[in-house]
């Protein structure tokens with residue numbers, strides 16, 4: 001299907017991260033993988049691995065050309081086609097020091113393997129037809145995953161759930177396409193308006209499945225990119241204390257001195273499985289110097305791009321014009337009003353808040369004794385997702401490339417329906433269907449530009 005140079009080569013790379021570790025792995029793949037390994041591996045059993053069965057592990061040493069031992073290793077042999085790349089694959093597990101790993105890699109390349117490009121093992125798995133492109137991309141997502149929820153969504157994709165959904169949609173469209181082509185080729189079977197309606201109805205089935213995928217892709221995007229949450233409020237209301245509670249670490253300095261936080265603090269956190277960038281701002285209102293002026297600017301900047309703002313109030317004190325001013329600035333944004341210090345006697349008059357925010361957006365917490373924090377987490381997630389939790393069990397499309405192709409396919413399906421309604425010749429209508437299938441095929445990689453393919457795999461790390 002694709003003409004790729006270098007597919008015949010046997011490739012090798014260090015597959016574990018650089019740095020020190022208990023074990024490090026060198027992976028070799030290609031038709032000469034076993035032969036290359038055989039030349040550098042000295043098995044304790046003294047039996048050559050060239051005759052070894054697939055999925056067996058062998059204990060021994062890697063030696064250099066002068067027969068000096070480089071490291072003690074375990075060598076795993078996976079014969080194609082039942083391997084990661086579908087080719088013969090060898091994995092050498094040695095001690096995880098960079099010197100040992102590099103020395104072994106050098107031996108392997110001296111014996112005829114070439115260094116693998118980033119993502120080349122996974123690219124081969126794709127080019128050799130073991131996985132499709134959505135599954136290859138899922139590998140990258142699993143490696144880059146920062147939350148449990150995104151990991152779950154990515155492993156579903158690796159299992160082929162998205163591919164399966166797309167195959168169902170594709171078949172729907174193709175069936176309708178074939179029906180149309182039959183009518184085009186045998187004009188005597190002309191089509192009446194009822195027939196056109198039926199075709200449009202069939203297209204609708206495919207369209208509504210794509211609709212569903214696109215609807216949930218919002219959540220997918222959130223899982224991939226994360227949400228931005230900004231804490232704002234007067235000095236000393238407990239913003240940094242809340243940041244620490246949300247992060248579950250003592251990240252920010254907390255003190256009873258007003259103006260403790262002078263610069264914005266950004267940290268990543270998972271809130272009920274959803275990734276957030278949590279930003280604590282300086283509570284400064286009247287700058288005393290240039291640094292404080294800059295701090296205010298930064299607070300304002302971070303508030304502008306926020307997906308949700310938490311306006312923190314001190315529950316132990318009556319609201320004043322400064323609290324009012326902050327609520328006024330945030331009004332209109334997606335915000336929650338957090339009345340902190342609920343362990344103290346409440347002095348906040350809620351009716352003063354309701355002028356700015358709906359009562360449902362008010363949450364009482366105590367950062368000190370952590371009460372109300374679970375409810376705060378739930379409210380945060382609900383207000384950014386508009387649902388209680390991300391559904392990680394079905395197919396969640398999170399990749400922008402997939403989303404774009406789905407939208408293109410959707411537009412073409414809509415255009416074909418319009419054509420049917422407007423009595424357009426079926427030749428043109430069926431062309432729309434064909435194009436929409438092409439967009440679906442771009443997602444799975446059945447039909448994709450080679451340059452784009454290279455771009456996708458270049459995002460991988462070496463050794464994957």
Ligand SMILES: Nc1nc2c(ncn2[C@@H]2O[C@H](COP(=O)(O)OP(=O)(O)OP(=O)(O)O)[C@@H](O)[C@H]2O)c(=O)[nH]1
Nearest residue numbers: 235236237238239240241255259260261283367368
């Ligand atoms: N009683 C009580 N005290 C709290 C609570 N949360 C924070 N505090 C105290 O309030 C003071 C201010 O807390 P910070 O978290 O530093 O407040 P901040 O809003 O970040 O203040 P700035 O950085 O100065 O703008 C500290 O002495 C905290 O211990 C709470 O829930 N209850």
Ligand SMILES: [Mg+2]
Nearest residue numbers: 239240260261
């Ligand atoms: Mg602070």
